[in-house]
Amino acid sequence: MACQDDLAGGQMKKRRALSSLVVVLLCGLLIGCAPRRSTGEGQTVTLAMGFIPNVQFAPFYVAVEKGYFADEGVDVTFDYGWETDLLKLVGSGDLQFAIASGDQVILARSQGLPVVYVMNWYRRFPVAVVSLAETGIRKPADLAGRRVGTPATYGASYIGWRALLDASDLEETDVSLVSIGYTQVAALTEGQVDAAICYAMNEPVQLEVEGVGLDVIQVADVANLVSNGLITNETSVREQPELVQGMTRAALRGLAYTLGHPEEAFEIAAKHVPEVLADSQKEAVSRAILERSIEFWRAGAGQLGRSSLADWELSVQVMQKMGLVGPEADTGSMFTNQFIVEIEE
Amino acid sequence: MSRSRSSTDSAQAEAFRRIRARFPAWISRRLEVLLVPVAMVALTGVWSAVVELGDYPAFLLPAPRQVWERFIAAASDGTLWLHTSITLTEILGGLGLGLVTATLLGYLLAKAPLVERFLSPYIVASQSVPIVALAPLLIVWFGFGLVSKILVCAMTIFFPVLINTIVGLRSVAPDLHDLMRSLGASRWQIFRYLEVPAALPVLLAGLKVGATLSVIGAVVGEFAQSDRGLGFLVNLANRGLFDTPLMFVALFVLMTIALILYGVVSAVEVLLLRWNRAR
Numbered sequence: 001m002a003c004q005d006d007l008a009g010g011q012m013k014k015r016r017a018l019s020s021l022v023v024v025l026l027c028g029l030l031i032g033c034a035p036r037r038s039t040g041e042g043q044t045v046t047l048a049m050g051f052i053p054n055v056q057f058a059p060f061y062v063a064v065e066k067g068y069f070a071d072e073g074v075d076v077t078f079d080y081g082w083e084t085d086l087l088k089l090v091g092s093g094d095l096q097f098a099i100a101s102g103d104q105v106i107l108a109r110s111q112g113l114p115v116v117y118v119m120n121w122y123r124r125f126p127v128a129v130v131s132l133a134e135t136g137i138r139k140p141a142d143l144a145g146r147r148v149g150t151p152a153t154y155g156a157s158y159i160g161w162r163a164l165l166d167a168s169d170l171e172e173t174d175v176s177l178v179s180i181g182y183t184q185v186a187a188l189t190e191g192q193v194d195a196a197i198c199y200a201m202n203e204p205v206q207l208e209v210e211g212v213g214l215d216v217i218q219v220a221d222v223a224n225l226v227s228n229g230l231i232t233n234e235t236s237v238r239e240q241p242e243l244v245q246g247m248t249r250a251a252l253r254g255l256a257y258t259l260g261h262p263e264e265a266f267e268i269a270a271k272h273v274p275e276v277l278a279d280s281q282k283e284a285v286s287r288a289i290l291e292r293s294i295e296f297w298r299a300g301a302g303q304l305g306r307s308s309l310a311d312w313e314l315s316v317q318v319m320q321k322m323g324l325v326g327p328e329a330d331t332g333s334m335f336t337n338q339f340i341v342e343i344e345e
Numbered sequence: 346m347s348r349s350r351s352s353t354d355s356a357q358a359e360a361f362r363r364i365r366a367r368f369p370a371w372i373s374r375r376l377e378v379l380l381v382p383v384a385m386v387a388l389t390g391v392w393s394a395v396v397e398l399g400d401y402p403a404f405l406l407p408a409p410r411q412v413w414e415r416f417i418a419a420a421s422d423g424t425l426w427l428h429t430s431i432t433l434t435e436i437l438g439g440l441g442l443g444l445v446t447a448t449l450l451g452y453l454l455a456k457a458p459l460v461e462r463f464l465s466p467y468i469v470a471s472q473s474v475p476i477v478a479l480a481p482l483l484i485v486w487f488g489f490g491l492v493s494k495i496l497v498c499a500m501t502i503f504f505p506v507l508i509n510t511i512v513g514l515r516s517v518a519p520d521l522h523d524l525m526r527s528l529g530a531s532r533w534q535i536f537r538y539l540e541v542p543a544a545l546p547v548l549l550a551g552l553k554v555g556a557t558l559s560v561i562g563a564v565v566g567e568f569a570q571s572d573r574g575l576g577f578l579v580n581l582a583n584r585g586l587f588d589t590p591l592m593f594v595a596l597f598v599l600m601t602i603a604l605i606l607y608g609v610v611s612a613v614e615v616l617l618l619r620w621n622r623a624r
Binding site for chain 2: 082083084087088091092107108110111112113152153154155158178179180181182183186187190192324
């Protein structure tokens with residue numbers, strides 16, 4: 001009898017333990033599946049930026065330091081990461097705002113990510129092909145028969161390269177393209193490649209500050225694709241337009257102030273990226289990078305922050321030709337100018 | 346305590362014997378092996394359920410069916426074999442290079458304590474440098490081809506194989522050395538008939554670790570720079586195309602390669618160490 005009581009008691013304990021485990025698992029599942037909603041006014045918002053802290057993000061650092069985000073009732077914290085990861089987080093609703101390139105937005109939307117480009121930042125596509133002056137590569141046609149290094153055969157650099165070929169009537173087979181990772185400077189100076197694809201405000205500036213003679217072919221001169229801007233998701237546009245408006249307005253004010261006060265903008269950016277002041281060489285390079293970047297932010301005419309449908313359509317066409325995007329791509333849904341307001345520089 | 350643990354073990358063994366007895370003999374003899382596909386089906390079911398219940402989009406967590414369809418597409422258009430063959434070349438090259446250099450250096454260090462004392466701090470310190478930071482440098486120094494990736498792979502497996510070689514050689518009892526010398530054995534005979542068989546169990550254990558690490562090494566090299574290979578495919582899918590199912594396909598192929606390599610080393614171990622089990 002005592003044994004049977006023990007057995008019954010043991011079985012009861014096991015049933016209770018199992019029920020508790022099931023309840024805990026169900027609670028966890030419900031919590032995990034619960035829709036994520038942002039808080040109301042005066043909220044903390046994370047603005048994620050691709051890559052690492054850099055003076056190139058000066059407009060956003062300025063917007064924080066000058067209180068432009070605070071004026072909109074938003075307390076912004078910065079985060080950094082790979083652009084594509086940030087887009088996935090925005091698309092899934094785990095992040096509300098990020099800085100990303102328009103070509104990545106096109107790709108993301110083609111894979112069902114509900115991201116929206118709400119503010120244009122770079123007015124000129126920053127990808128370029130740089131070569132040492134002695135190589136004699138001064139225009140796209142000079143690239144025929146040459147060895148060109150690319151960081152990767154995907155991403156904005158590669159898309160820009162394909163656009164350059166297309167606009168210059170060059171075939172892929174006319175040029176020997178080599179994947180070199182982010183070793184453009186070494187690859188050029190060591191003669192491993194004749195030219196390298198890069199961002200016009202990065203490697204070329206580094207080499208110019210060191211006194212190296214260069215030729216730079218800007219992709220934007222032949223094909224101005226869409227580039228970096230502020231992105232959010234469709235849910236935020238639909239359910240929190242005031243927040244999106246506030247973020248856009250603050251970012252535009254930061255951009256305008258940076259364009260009007262580049263020296264002060266550099267000093268503010270240096271607070272977020274203190275490494276730029278490590279020595280005079282680094283400071284000189286960083287100042288030059290910011291100056292070159294400003295040329296891309298200021299370029300052209302038109303309202304600051306407004307996206308150009310022509311640039312988006314061109315970008316979609318290039319990517320459709322590359323097979324990255326299908327024919328059903330809806331260009332008009334990828335971006336919006338509804339939050340752009342007039343800002344004085 | 347030990348009596349209650351042994352009684353628990355025998356109770357479990359008895360329970361497992363009763364489970365086996367319910368199946369036909371040919372199944373009960375192979376139950377451990379047959380459980381593998383059963384576990385795979387169960388895990389796939391859990392994965393599907395998580396995707397369904399959580400309503401996750403494909404770019405976040407694709408369903409098993411989506412990954413399978415992507416696998417079929419990538420396999421049938423040749424994409425998968427192209428990238429797999431490149432990574433396999435890097436892995437096998439890295440394994441070969443790493444194994445040869447680690448065992449040779451391991452033998453030298455095991456036999457020459459003075460040399461070991463001199464070199465050990467530098468060898469250990471070199472392991473604290475993340476290979477992911479070294480990989481871009483190796484690419485600049487050794488070029489954009491397979492050589493730099495093979496080097497990254499070899500460096501990844503070098504340390505565990507080296508340590509296991511030294512430990513294995515030093516595990517030979519001094520008495521056996523004395524016996525071999527007393528029988529007039531030459532240095533080569535001592536190496537061939539005593540040191541190698543004695544060191545093999547530990548060496549092969551290190552090789553098992555190295556074999557799986559070699560996959561990581563090849564991928565790290567490709568992450569730094571490449572335009573082909575499964576590591577490149579992971580990057581392309583994740584960072585270039587937002588094609589998470591394709592990324593999963595590449596990851597599963599990498600896992601399969603690691604499992605096969607581990608299995609091959611285990612089979613070699615069984616073959617070469619029959620004398621050890623017979624004792």
